[in-house]
Amino acid sequence: xxxxxxxxxxxxxxxxxxxxxxxxxxxxxxxxxxxxxxxxxxxxxxxxxxxxxxxxxxxxxxxxxxxxxxxxxxxxxxxxxxxxxxxxxxxxxxxxxxxxxxxxxxxxxxxxxxxxxxxxxxxxxxxxxxxxxxxxxxxxxxxxxxxxxxxxxxxxxxxxxxxxxxxxxxxxxxxxxxxxxxxxxxxxxxxxxxxxxxxxxxxxxxxxxxxxxxxxxxxxxxxxxxxxxxxxxxxxxxxxxxxxxxxxxxxxxxxxxxxxxxxxxxxxxxxxxxxxxxxxxxxxxxxxxxxxxxxxxxxxxxxxxxxxxxxxxxxxxxxxxxxxxxxxxxxxxxxxxx
Ligand code: WQD
Numbered sequence: 001x002x003x004x005x006x007x008x009x010x011x012x013x014x015x016x017x018x019x020x021x022x023x024x025x026x027x028x029x030x031x032x033x034x035x036x037x038x039x040x041x042x043x044x045x046x047x048x049x050x051x052x053x054x055x056x057x058x059x060x061x062x063x064x065x066x067x068x069x070x071x072x073x074x075x076x077x078x079x080x081x082x083x084x085x086x087x088x089x090x091x092x093x094x095x096x097x098x099x100x101x102x103x104x105x106x107x108x109x110x111x112x113x114x115x116x117x118x119x120x121x122x123x124x125x126x127x128x129x130x131x132x133x134x135x136x137x138x139x140x141x142x143x144x145x146x147x148x149x150x151x152x153x154x155x156x157x158x159x160x161x162x163x164x165x166x167x168x169x170x171x172x173x174x175x176x177x178x179x180x181x182x183x184x185x186x187x188x189x190x191x192x193x194x195x196x197x198x199x200x201x202x203x204x205x206x207x208x209x210x211x212x213x214x215x216x217x218x219x220x221x222x223x224x225x226x227x228x229x230x231x232x233x234x235x236x237x238x239x240x241x242x243x244x245x246x247x248x249x250x251x252x253x254x255x256x257x258x259x260x261x262x263x264x265x266x267x268x269x270x271x272x273x274x275x276x277x278x279x280x281x282x283x284x285x286x287x288x289x290x291x292x293x294x295x296x297x298x299x300x301x302x303x304x305x306x307x308x309x310x311x312x313x314x315x316x317x318x319x320x321x322x323x324x325x326x327x328x329x330x331x332x333x334x335x336x337x338x
Contacts, residue, residue, distance in 0.1 A: 002026045002074050003247065006059060006108070007081030008052065009036035011191045012123065012180055014044055015240035016079060018189070021048040023244060028053035028072055030082065035194055043189040059104030069111040077251065079121040079243050080108060083153065086198055087127075087297060090150035101153035102160070109164050117169040119250035121243055122161055124176045126232075126263065126302050127151035135269070136305035139176070139261045147297045158261075165258040172258065173246040178232035178265035178304050180239050182324030183331035190331030191236075200275060201233070201325070205332035208285040215287060217272050219294035224301060228272035232265035232303035235319035235327075239264055245315045256312075265304025266317040275321070282326040 003020055007013040008029030014036075020027050021044070029041075029052045038054075045051040053072075057064045059082055069075065083101040084090065090097040105122075112118040128151065129137055130144030146152035161172045181201040183190030196212075197203040206212045220227035242264050249255055270278070276287055310316045332338075 001077060001251075002028055002072060003077040003079065004028050004030060004072070004075045005052070005079045005081065006030045006104070007083065009033065009038070009040040010081055012177075012236055012239060013081040014040050014189045015184060015236045016081070016243045017044050017052055018047050018184065019237070019240040019244045021050050021052070025244075028055065028075065030055050030057045030059065030068065032056065032058045032082070036192065040189060046188040047184060047186050059107060060100055062107045065107040065111060076115055076117065077119040077247055078108060078112065079247065080105065081123045083123065085150060087148045087150050088198065090148050090153075094149035097149045097153050101150075102156060105157050105160060109160070109170065112170050113164060113168040115169060117171070119247060120161065120170050120172040121246050122157060122172060122174045124158055124174045125151065125154045126176050126178045126265070126304070128155050128158070128176060129302065131299040132302065135301060136267060136303050137263060138305040139263055139308055147299075162259050170258075171250045171255055172260070173250060173255070174259065174261045175242060175246060176261065176263050177239060178234050178263070178302065180236045181233045181328060182235045182237065182319070183327040184237060185327055187327070187330050187334045190328070190335070192335070200272060201328050204276065204279050204287060205328050207289070208279070208283060208287055208329065209332050209336050209338060211336070213288070215276070215289035216292040217276075217289055218292060218298060220291045221294070222300045224271055226271050226273045229298055230269040230271050230301035230303060232267070232269055233275065233321050233324060234265050234317055235324040238317040238319050242309065242313070242315045245313055249313065262309045262313050263304040263306065264309060265306060266321075267304055267306040269301055269303035270321055275325070278321055279325045279329070282322050283329045285329075
C-alpha cells in the first residue's frame with residue numbers, strides 16, 4: 001500500500017514521511033513547493049536511505065488531483081498536511097485560504113470517495129478551541145468561533161470530513177496539534193520558515209544565530225504565572241509518530257468511529273519566558289529579547305489533555321521541550337552553516 005503525504009516537504013510533513021518509511025510504508029509526496037524546497041527530499045533520503053516518489057502538484061487544480069489518482073491507483077491512505085497556515089496572512093487574504101485549504105481538501109476527498117475504502121488523516125489544530133475555558137483541553141472542549149480565516153478553514157475542514165464519512169468508505173482521524181517545534185535529531189530536516197518567522201521557536205533560533213536583532217515577547221500582562229502566554233510545545237518527531245499510529249489504527253480497523261479526533265500535545269504548558277530560559281540553558285546562548293504589547297488574536301493559555309491520545313490512540317509524547325529546543329538550535333546552526 002502506497003501512502004500519499006500531501007505537503008510532505010513541509011515541516012511536519014517531512015518528519016512524518018521519515019517515520020512512515022521507518023516502519024516500512026511506501027510513500028508518495030505531493031507538494032507545490034510554495035513553502036518548501038525539493039532539497040527536503042535529499043534530507044529525507046539521508047535519514048531513511050529512501051527517497052519517496054514526488055509529484056509537484058497544486059491541489060487547487062482539480063484535474064491534476066484526478067490525474068494523480070489515475071497514476072497512483074494503489075493509494076488508499078492519505079495524510080493531508082498541504083495548506084496555507086499563516087494566521088496573520090489569512091486575515092489579510094481570506095480567499096487565498098478558503099480556496100487553498102478548502103478547495104484542495106474537497107478535491108482529495110472527491111477522489112477518495114470513489115474508492116471502496118480509504119484512510120484519511122487530517123492535520124487540524126488546537127486553534128479550533130479558541131481560548132478554552134478549562135485547562136488542560138480535552139477533545140470535548142467546545143469548538144469556539146475561529147480567531148482567523150486560517151483557524152476557520154480547519155474547523156470547516158473537520159465538518160466536511162465528518163459529512164463525507166457518513167456517505168463514503170472514507171475513515172478519518174482528525175489530529176489537533178498544539179505547538180509543533182524542534183527538528184529531526186539527525187538535523188537533515190527541520191523547520192524552514194520563509195521570511196520573518198511568525199512562530200516563537202524559529203524566531204528565537206534566528207535571533208540567537210544573529211539573523212534577527214531581537215525577539216519581541218508579545219505581552220507580559222496575561223493571567224499566567226509570569227504574565228506571558230502558555231502553550232503546549234510538542235516535538236515534531238513525536239507529532240510525526242502520532243500520524244503513523246493514527247494511520248495504522250485505521251488500516252487495522254481499530255477505529256471506534258468513522259471519524260475520530262485526538263489532541264496531540266505533551267500535556268504540559270510552558271510560558272514564553274520559560275521557553276526562552278530553556279533555550280538559553282540548552283544552547284548556552286544569551287537571548288536578546290524585549291517585552292512589547294500583546295499580539296492580536298493570541299489566547300492566554302492552551303495545553304492538551306493527552307488522556308485520549310495516550311489511552312485510545314496508544315501514543316504518548318516522549319521528547320521534552322529541552323530536546324526540541326536543542327534540536328531546533330542544532331538545525332538553525334546547520335542551515336546557516338555555523
Ligand atoms: C506562541 C507564543 C506568542 C512569536 C500558531 C498557530 C497555530 C499553529 C502554531 C499552525 C504566543 C509568542 C510568538 C514571537 C512571541 N500553527 N510569540 N514572539 O500562535 O500559539 O500558534 O502556530 O497550525 O495554528 O495559531 O504559536 O509560535 O506564533 O506563538 O512572544 O515573535 O509565543 O504571543 O504566546 P501560536 P506562536
